[in-house]
Amino acid sequence: MLEFILSSISVSPILLLLLAICYLKNKENKESWQKEILNYSFKNKRKEVECENANKRRLTADKKDITNDFKICFEGKNINFKKGLIFKYNRLYISLYDLQRLLGYNIKNRGRSTYLLMDNNKIIINYENGYFISSFKKCFRVPAVYYNEEYYLSLIDICEIFNLITVWNYNDKEILLFKNRREIIRTPREKLTKPALIRFEDITAGDEYDNAEKLLRLRIVTDLMYSKSLPFHIAWIPRYKSPKRGIDNDLSKDFSIYNADFLFTLDYMINRGGIVGLHGYTHQYKNGDSVDDSEFGEGYYSTVEDAEIRALKAINTSEKLDIPYKFFESPHYSCTFEQQAVFEKHFKYIFEPAQGVWNHRPYVSLRNKETIYVPAPLGYVENMDVKDMIKRIKDKPEGDLAALFYHPYKEFEFIVLNKLNDGYIDYSYLNNSILRKILNCLAEEGYSLVKITDITK
Template sequence: MVYEKQLSLIEANLKINFEGKSLKFIDPIYRDINRYFLPFLEFIKQIKGKFNITRDKINIRFKHKSPIYINYKTDNYKFTVINYILYLSLFDICTILNAKSSWDYNSESISLYWNKDKSEIYTIPSGKVALIRFEDVTAGDEYLSSDNLEKFRVIADFMFSAGVPFHIAWIPRFVDPPNSIDNDISKHYSLTNANFLFTIEYLLNRGGQIGLHGYTHQYGYEVSAEGTEFNEERNNDEKCIRKRVEAAINTAKKLELPFKFFESPHYAATEFQQSIFEQYFGIIYEDCVGIWGDKIVKSPRNHRTLYIPTPLSYVEGKDGTEKMLDRINNLDEETLASLFYHPYKDFEYITLKNSTNGYPLSEYSESSPLHQIVKALFDKKYSFSKITSLSINNEKNPPIKSFFNLSKLYSFLKFKIKSIK
């Protein structure tokens, strides 16, 4: 559909290559913050494509390839018109053409290639629900390197081909006060930030769903992904809570990223903070404070917001994978098979290569923790799901309610015992 925004002109030194050849555009390249827009029809011509336009429809043909049909007014692509020239976002061009990208920060170039990968998509029989979330994804540290972002796209390809939908806990603003870094990709343009946004869009296109993992996931002089943003002492009044939640939401909206959930950093939010969160979100991807358990529950306040726990926890330390596999193998029928995983842990299991014309190749070891976790859950007859596909009965869950009452009773008895002493 036609995208109506004020775009910025790109500096002339950004280079776009296709199949090893540099493309020289007559019309300039634009950007919407960190999303690139190319003159679409000129691009098609330069890569030896032919097109025919009939009203709102564009028919595109390349030799030895299937024809492509687009309705630029109704299809879910980011088209825009500048000075009577039809533009399309770089990511959408790659999607339509099934093209791979390789980003080189040193030469300030983006190289595109026809996708030659032969990936088989497996059909997984339905089974017990399993959930996986990629944790602490943010435009900083491991996730700005060109190689690492390419590896992240390789991970997304694996998940897609394996039939595993996944979730992305995204920290919208990366802050590192000790190093004077404050990176908000909805405000600050750079080639690295553009690559990060491109990669996030790629993950979403490969079966991912994105959520907001706080706003900065830190407090004061702490570094994002390490610090704690919400707890009894931090951002604990309604005004502060709303300010940070709304800042995270506005960042996602500005970037047009369709967030589906919220997760408080380190699960440290209080019951009051969660009561504010659920006024904004239909899904909170953590335990509901006061109703600790291994199942999905509805908020006892608005009876609408789902709280989704992660009883399998995450991979931590050198023996973390073995411990995770042990938890999976000993999982009982009543416990939700839900976990979170830091995707950078798999980067060392991916080797990037290039063919003679620069085509990006990769080798992804099946011994990686993520491969092992996915296989273990499949072996236990689980099938992965998106959290937006989940629901629970409207009736209150008796086991949860009983646990909640027992928890209150335990606290009361503990208090009485202390007072007797």
């Protein structure tokens, strides 16, 4: 008995040491994958800006794309476009000739670049390589259009180059352009100790974003993220349907001023750090409404053929509209194991748990060894209850990924718009908004927002 007790005493320190080593290794494993994501996100990426899609194709137009349907004003004055406006795939394009005349710049052509000069300002535009240089080099959001030996720039790129804002009036088919009177002061993203992701859910041309005021507010929410240099994800539903109301809105086929405003807003979000993903194709089934209804899985489009067809339709719409996509997300995470295998063929990232695994951290598919399933274990803000989300962030299990999704229309009541006499719309954004509280909590808990593409195998 004594020998047993003595042997137990002598072994106990060894057992304690082994337990301590196991604990530390387990803790290290829980932290290592998070450090890898964070380090990749913040590694030195200051390379020469290359506009990778610039030379993929040159957009051309013909007479049917010339439009007189839109009235455009600049600082309260109607604009007479001598070269005409081009309206193609729900984007407006304006010739550089009309722009320089409107804004008072002088033009000098040097090789492949065009120089716009006014006072001490110099803007360099390179159409072929798809970029402009003002204070820094930046890629065009979409390629310029070439028509009648003249280049036309998209409205979104014009607003980026010359720091303009838009106010849309659908009834009169009128777009008001103003010099931006609000300076966005950007603060650099801070590298803290753990990665986090946020996804703006159910962004579509309809539902909660069905008029100009709502789309303006959505752009303002985007400006908040941009001012903090925070990346965010956009779960975009490419085609909005509400059969009972006779609505079937396909941005690649249905051309209107509302759709132009929505696409302008989506472009705006991308320019401010948004990473787009395809949130199904219609996010509905048969006579159901987009957003509310599901699309895949038992009781909906349930076959692998359905998954293939609808995923390809979403991809084709995105490519036709020049919207870059980086991930896929099944509506309501509803799909079968076999359907996820289909999605893996087309997407490197799937922003949901893997069926049958229900992972709480990034998981590499065992099928193709390539696709990464990225869950959002923190869930979403139900109703307007931010306190529950704050609690979930603070109480998150150590090994879980800090990812959540949020419906940005919930921010709208915290944005107060002020329309001035000349039509310019200013705003104030209340400090007690739900999104601000979430962002503050994440920072206080040591989380830095990252992109889904920062997650590697």
